[in-house]
Amino acid sequence: MAGSxxxxxKARRRWALVILLVGMPVYIVAAVTVMNWLDxxxxxxxxxxxxxxxxxxxxxxxxxxxxVGQAEPDAEDQ
Numbered sequence: 164m165a166g167s168x169x170x171x172x173k174a175r176r177r178w179a180l181v182i183l184l185v186g187m188p189v190y191i192v193a194a195v196t197v198m199n200w201l202d203x204x205x206x207x208x209x210x211x212x213x214x215x216x217x218x219x220x221x222x223x224x225x226x227x228x229x230x231v232g233q234a235e236p237d238a239e240d241q
Contacts, residue, residue, distance in 0.1 A: 169226065172235050178227045190220045 170178065194216045198209065221228070230236075 172230070172237065175227050175229075176231050179224075179231045182224055182227060186224075187220065190216075 194213070198212065203209075204212070
């Protein structure tokens with residue numbers, strides 16, 4: 164970590180990959196399992212819950228994904 168800057172660009176890229184390849188599938192399985200434990204709600208409510216869960220998983224990791232798809236800020240122009 165570089166002082167108050169937080170994670171470096173490369174560290175954020177690595178964490179984003181881990182979150183997408185490991186964390187997201189685990190979260191999906193957990194969300195579907197919890198929804199299956201509940202009595203079947205109306206279709207519109209079930210859809211609303213899945214949409215909310217689909218957005219909610221990324222909120223804690225927003226700082227990791229910010230700017231990851233752009234060119235590395237410290238890279239020299241070639």
